[in-house]
Amino acid sequence: MTATSEDWGMNLRAQLKVPVLCMLLGFLTVYGLVVNGLLRLNTFRGPPGWQTSGALAFNLLVVGAIWGMSRIKPSPARAALLLFMLGFIALQPMGAVAAILGNLNANEFRGLGHWKTQGLILANALIFAGAIAGMVRAKPWRGMKPPDEPVSPSTRRTNLLFGISGLISVVAAVVVFVGARSNAGTNPLWSNTRNLSPVIAFAAIAIWLIALALAWWWYYSADEHERKANDVGFLVGGGLFMAVTPAWWIASRAGLLPPPDAMIIWYVSMVAMGIGWAWYRNR
Amino acid sequence: MNNRLKELRATRNWSQAELAVQLDVSRQAVNAIETGKHDPSLPLAFRIARLFNLSIEEIFDDGHK
Numbered sequence: 001m002t003a004t005s006e007d008w009g010m011n012l013r014a015q016l017k018v019p020v021l022c023m024l025l026g027f028l029t030v031y032g033l034v035v036n037g038l039l040r041l042n043t044f045r046g047p048p049g050w051q052t053s054g055a056l057a058f059n060l061l062v063v064g065a066i067w068g069m070s071r072i073k074p075s076p077a078r079a080a081l082l083l084f085m086l087g088f089i090a091l092q093p094m095g096a097v098a099a100i101l102g103n104l105n106a107n108e109f110r111g112l113g114h115w116k117t118q119g120l121i122l123a124n125a126l127i128f129a130g131a132i133a134g135m136v137r138a139k140p141w142r143g144m145k146p147p148d149e150p151v152s153p154s155t156r157r158t159n160l161l162f163g164i165s166g167l168i169s170v171v172a173a174v175v176v177f178v179g180a181r182s183n184a185g186t187n188p189l190w191s192n193t194r195n196l197s198p199v200i201a202f203a204a205i206a207i208w209l210i211a212l213a214l215a216w217w218w219y220y221s222a223d224e225h226e227r228k229a230n231d232v233g234f235l236v237g238g239g240l241f242m243a244v245t246p247a248w249w250i251a252s253r254a255g256l257l258p259p260p261d262a263m264i265i266w267y268v269s270m271v272a273m274g275i276g277w278a279w280y281r282n283r
Numbered sequence: 284m285n286n287r288l289k290e291l292r293a294t295r296n297w298s299q300a301e302l303a304v305q306l307d308v309s310r311q312a313v314n315a316i317e318t319g320k321h322d323p324s325l326p327l328a329f330r331i332a333r334l335f336n337l338s339i340e341e342i343f344d345d346g347h348k
Contacts, residue, residue, distance in 0.1 A: 225312030
C-alpha cells in the first residue's frame with residue numbers, strides 16, 4: 001500500500017518540527033545570553049554602549065513586525081513566528097531586571113536612581129508593552145493548528161505541559177546566567193567558580209524543580225508512544241551519562257583530563273536524551 | 284508487527300489525525316503503529332479493535348499461524 005500525499009505531508013511536518021524548534025530555541029538562547037551580557041557589562045556600569053541601543057532598536061523592529069503580522073491570515077506558521085518573536089522580546093526586559101539584581105553590589109553600578117538606569121527600564125517596559133499589545137491584536141492562538149488536523153485532548157494536554165516545562169527550564173537557566181558574575185574568559189552559565197548568590201541559587205533550584213515536576217506530570221499523562229519515545233531518550237541520555245562520568249573521573253585521577261564538570265556531562269546527556277526522544281517520536 | 288490499520292482507516296476516509304482523536308493518542312502514535320514502528324499495548328489494541336468492530340487478530344498479525 002502506498003502512502004497518501006496527506007501522510008507524506010504530515011510525516012514531513014513532523015520531521016521538520018523538532019529541528020526547527022531546536023534551531024529557534026537555540027537562536028533565542030544565544031540572543032538572550034548576548035543581550036544579558038551587554039546589559040550587565042555595558043549598560044548598567046560603564047558608559048552606554050552602542051550595542052545596547054542597537055539591541056533596543058532591533059527589538060523595536062521586532063515589535064513592528066508583530067504588529068505587521070496582525071494583517072496576515074492566521075496559520076500555524078504565523079502563530080509559531082509570533083510566539084517566537086514574543087519570546088525574543090521578553091528576553092530583554094527579563095535580562096534587564098536580572099542584570100540590575102546581579103549588579104546591585106557591583107562598585108561600577110550606576111544605581112537605580114540614575115536617569116540612564118531608569119531610562120533603560122522604561123524603554124524595556126515600553127517595548128514589552130508594545131509587543132503584548134501587538135500580540136493581543138494579532139491573536140496568534142487563532143492559527144495554532146490547521147482546521148484539518150484535529151488533536152486529541154490528551155495530546156493537547158501533554159503538548160501544553162511539555163511547552164510550559166521547557167519554558168520554565170529556560171527561565172531557570174536565564175536566572176543562573178544573569179545571576180552569575182561573569183569574569184573575563186569564563187562562561188557564567190557553566191562556570192564552577194562560586195559566584196552565585198544564595199538567593200539566585202534558591203530561585204533557580206525552585207524553578208528547576210517545578211519544571212521537573214511538570215515533566216513527570218507530562219510523562220504520566222502522555223500516550224504510550226510518547227512515553228516510549230521518552231524511555232528511549234532516557235536510555236540514550238542515561239547511558240551516555242553512565243559511560244562518560246566514571247571514564248572522565250578515572251582519566252582525571254590519572255592526570256589525563258581536568259576534574260569532571262558535572263554540568264557539561266549533564267548538558268551533553270540532556271542533548272543526547274532529546275535526540276533519542278525525537279528520533280523515536282518522529283522516525 | 285503487521286497490521287491493517289492504514290487500510291481500515293482508508294475505508295472510513297479518516298486522516299491519521301482524525302483516527303488519533305478517536306483513540307485519544309497523538310498523530311505520531313497512529314503513524315508509528317501503521318508503519319509497524321510501534322507495537323500498541325493490549326489496552327490500545329483493544330480500543331482500535333472496538334473502534335473498527337473487529338477482533339484484535341483481524342487487525343494485527345504477529346506472523347505466527
